[in-house]
Amino acid sequence: MKAKENPFKPTAGGEPPLLIGRGKVIRDFEKGLDNGVGAPGRIMLVTGARGTGKTVMLTVFGDRAKARRWDVIEETASAGLCERLVDALRTGRGALDHLTIRPSLTFAGAGIGLGEAELSPKRMPETLRSAIAGRLDALEKRHAGLLITIDETQAAERSDMIAIATAIQHQIRERRNIAIVFAGLPQMISDLFNDEVITFLRRAKTNILTDIPLDEVRDAFATTFRASGMSITDAQLSTAANVTAGYPYMIQLVGYHIWDAADMRDSDTIIDADVTAGIEEARIDLDNAVCIPELQGLSKNDREYLEAMAASDGPSPTVNVAQRMGKTPNYAATYRKRLLDAFVIRETERGEVDFAVPFLREYLRRNQ
Ligand SMILES: Nc1ncnc2c1ncn2[C@@H]1O[C@H](COP(=O)(O)OP(=O)(O)OP(=O)(O)O)[C@@H](O)[C@H]1O
Ligand SMILES: [Mg+2]
Structure with a gap:
């Protein structure tokens, strides 16, 4: 058998070849873009346990927005989040076509530099707001909008969340063409909702990424294995799907290791021993990547x-x-x-x- 590429992607944020069971969430997001300013999907929260596919979802959302010729700015929450956002907004990062964007101020590299004061927590809501407005002005000329995605929101600093919420709220009130998605572990919801200053985000559309139904997992396994030239029986597919419990990271691990077991034998027919060995390997990887780190701090x-x-x-x-x-x-x-x-x-x-x-x-x- 010729060397082939394993079609499964058990890596963090790795866009799976076949995205299973997220049709509704993606539709909600697209409706937000297509139904114009004020549509509920334009401010969205995506939550779920580790490995449920939040980062993948943000990537997909970014792709859907780009397909509509929107600019997309992707950030991850950690210290300095708002400064990075301001930088991205002003330097034109995330633009589809850099030639069409004229940043109002070239921030890094050009020696202009922003004053310390402008980036101080107190001034940040205003600084961010004007940076977003500047970018939206440029985009409006080509009737395009701006999508901002923030990953790992549970790690965001409160002052950054306040600045972002204030700035976005202002743009929405001004009926500007903007959408924002926050992804993070479920505790981000209670943190945000309990914070009086960020009440505006309570109106956001919330999508919780849950387990994927097993029949969809089985169908996706069937399609992925068979499309890559591997034959696999229905019984083997059911066994493989059942052990994943519909957990996206485990779906990729199980698929990857079963495929790999057959590949190591240089065969394009899955045998039961491949399924057994693949499941065992997947469990070891899952323990190491998820369970052991979780227990370590306890x-x-x-x-x-x-x-x-x-x-x-x-x-x-x-x-x-x-x-x-x-x-x-x-x-x-x-x-x-x-x-x-x-x-x-x-x-x-x-x-x-x-x-x-x-x-x-x-x-x-x-x-x-
Ligand atoms: N809908 C899906 N169908 C199939 N596989 C998926 C799906 N969503 C995610 N995956 C796979 O699951 C794994 C985890 O995805 P991802 O890194 O996006 O999760 P996450 O929720 O961001 O995790 P973390 O909280 O650790 O950041 C990846 O290997 C990815 O390819
Ligand atoms: Mg992630």
């Missing part, structure tokens, strides 16, 4: 709490966890709070606790 007692939770197949009432630990509810409540704050566990609608990290329950059961 204390022995935190872990005991999690192990007590892992005894049940689904959410556990807090009192049961304490009982299983042989501790008082008060004692258990301390660890419950720590783990909620670390976003390793979450509270369900019924006030029970469940794992917030995919596959952590299974990892703990295997490694007790």
Whole structure:
């Protein structure tokens, strides 16, 4: 068999060859662009656990906006976010056609430099607002809009969020052609919503990236394997799809390693041993990339709490966890709070606790 490229992409932010189960989210976003200023999808929050495909979603949104000849500025939240945004807005970064953009002020490189004062937290809302307005003026001449995407929003500094929210709110009020998407871990929602200063973002359209239905996973596996010249049986497809539990990162890992196992035998027919070996490899990678790092920052007692939770197949009432630990509810409540704050566990609608990290329950059961 000739060397072929593995069609699966188990890398962070790696755009999968086949994007599964996100049709509705993408449609919501596109409707926002196409329905004009004031459409709900123009301010969007995308949340989900690690590895559910938030970064991939932002990339797809960027592609859809570019296809409409919009400019796209992609940033990741960390210290200096607003300064980087101002820089990108003024230097024309993210422009489809650099020749059509005339930055109102060349910021880096030209020796003009912004004054310290202009970039101070106090002045930042105004600085950002005028930078956005400048860019929108240039874009308006070709009837195009501006998309800003912010990844890892849960790590954003509050002052940066205030500056961004203020600036965007102003542009929306002025009916300018702008859209913004914030992606991040689910705690970003409670952080944002509890903050009085950022109330404006409460009106944003929220999309939670959840598990992908298994039949869609199976169909996507079938298409991807077969399109790459590998034959695979329906039973093998079902086995592979079921172990992913619909978790996007695991979908890529399982696909990748099964494909690789057959490739190593120089064969284009998947055999059952490839499926078994591939699933095993995928679990090892998932443990190393997700479960082990999550547990690393936790204390022995935190872990005991999690192990007590892992005894049940689904959410556990807090009192049961304490009982299983042989501790008082008060004692258990301390660890419950720590783990909620670390976003390793979450509270369900019924006030029970469940794992917030995919596959952590299974990892703990295997490694007790
Ligand atoms: N809809 C999808 N269908 C198939 N695979 C997907 C899908 N979305 C994401 N993936 C795959 O899942 C993996 C994780 O995606 P991504 O890095 O976008 O997740 P994330 O939510 O940004 O994770 P993190 O919180 O760690 O940043 C990648 O390998 C990607 O190719
Ligand atoms: Mg990401």
